[in-house]
Amino acid sequence: MSFSLRPQPARWFELLTAREDLTLAVETLARTGAVELETHSETATPLVLPDLRGRLEEYNRLAQHYQHYWPQDELRPSNLPGRPVDTFNHALQRLYAWRDAADAVVRRSEALRGELYELEMLREMLLAQGDTPLDLGLLAGAGPALAARLFVLPPRTHIAQIPAAILHTSVHGKVHDFLLAVGPPAEVDLLEQELTLHKGRPMHLPPWLQRGTDASLAALDQRTAAIQAEQRVLEQQLTALQEEHRLVEALGDIARLEWFLTHVEALPVSETFAWVTGWTSDLDGKVLQQALDRAQVRSLLRFPDPPRDKVPPMVFHNPWWAQPFELFARLLGTPARDEADPSRLLVFIVPLMFGYMFGDLGQGFVLLLAGLLLGRRVPTLRLLVPGGLASMLFGLLFGSVFSREDIIPPLWLHPLDQPLLVLAIPLLGGVLLLLLGLLLNGIEAYWRGALRDWLAMDAALLLIYLGGLGLLLTPYAALAALTGLFWYLGARLQRAGGDLRVLGGALGRLLEYTMQLIVNTLSFTRVGAFCLAHAGLSVAVVGLAEAGGHPLLSAIILLLGNGVIIILEGLVVSIQVTRLVLFEFFIRFLRGEGRRFQPLPAPPHKTERT
Structure with missing residues (x-):
């Protein structure tokens, strides 16, 4: 269990490649989405590419004037067979040659575009003035x-x-x-x-232009058709020039090198070889090696121990069904090596709280569809899938379908019939969740090698909490609370060398911690309160619909009411779930002190070895 709850440090990799293949190698690594570049402090040297940034300024000046006439999509960079500087110079020479050949065509095309704009203005004027004998x-x-x-x-x-x-x-x-x-x-x-x-x-x-509006409009149409025909000829000429000077390849090379300059600042290089180092989330190395083999990059890849002065970023390694819940841990930071990754636990915790507060079979189905349809565009919305399923489950338990409680019988109860029980259930769940957070804190102490300190201090606090809760069931639970109290004070005295003066501060901290636990526990009653609020709002919507007096009006009110509930309460319930997870559960064990893995972004166009 400790392994499944523990984030993994990224693996250090070193890649030795031919200098001519450097750009292709870095691109290939970036496309895996599994590398973060970092160089040795003692070996990192500026990646000197003479004249490249100056040549990039030349390219930008050309682009300001001619980018509209260049291909924008499906750029196909070359295989970059030489040094980056030589590749850039060669691509820029093609652009200059194209400019010299296409300049007259471009000027004529711009003149025709301006004339077409004026013709549209003239058409607007002629149509507005109506019939006139003016010539x-x-x-x-x-x-x-x-x-x-x-x-x-x-x-x-x-x-x-x-x-x-x-x-x-x-x-x-x-x-x-x-x-x-x-x-x-x-x-x-x-x-x-x-x-x-x-x-x-x-x-x-x-x-x-002619005498009369109709004659002038006819002449305008003839001129417009003539311009459009000439524009088609000019477009064909520009397309032929693009193919002749291989602009698709030249622009692809420049885009690739511009990306390279943006993301690679320093690398150890020689006249023949380049050394690429960093971290990878591909812990077994198979993905990186297969990508390099497919791209035919001449390279040697190995995975030695990381340098002592480097702090590895942490990598979440969760199955697909737990990955959407990594969002919650990232809101506080990245768990360090000795912290628990709660993502797999949240697979059960978050949907249960969400579904309890938003229990409706029909509305949950709408949330499920929204998650399935929009989850790819907005990854965060993938959480609506388990949330919608949980809402449908509790909708069956509560007997609620699109706010109506007269369609299906409840498998458990209608929330408004037993409000105290509805409030008590999440309170019990909150107790279990806080206990889980305290136990995770103990597991982390074991990982840090500080289990003895945890047993001497925090374990006593856990016993006091359990004893206090047990008083609700039996007075004998006071013995557990007193045992925890003496355990805690004894550990404080032992740490202070028997100095009784520490007892006052220890009791104050204990009282503060205990009150905090009580407040955290009571916070979970809001889960039941929102469940009751959802049920009450549903009853209000149904009541308004029934008071409509006409079937069509009632249906519209019911439809609009359910829409408001789904949007408004869906947002509010999501905020409450996030708050309870972050500030009641995570606060017990998660510090977020790890370094986040930041993969090198892939370039916009793909290079292929030919």
């Missing part, structure tokens, strides 16, 4: 004595005054306002300056 094509060629200009304005823009020399008309579109102005060029220029202050901007009037 906008003639206005496009106005000059030099007159200037015609179309302005796009934010909606509901107020213009104080337009010069009298300017003829104008306003149109209110769905998204923008438009102002068409015709007048002397100097006056129109002054108007443009004023409208700029109102976040307005001039828009080009194309010469192919």
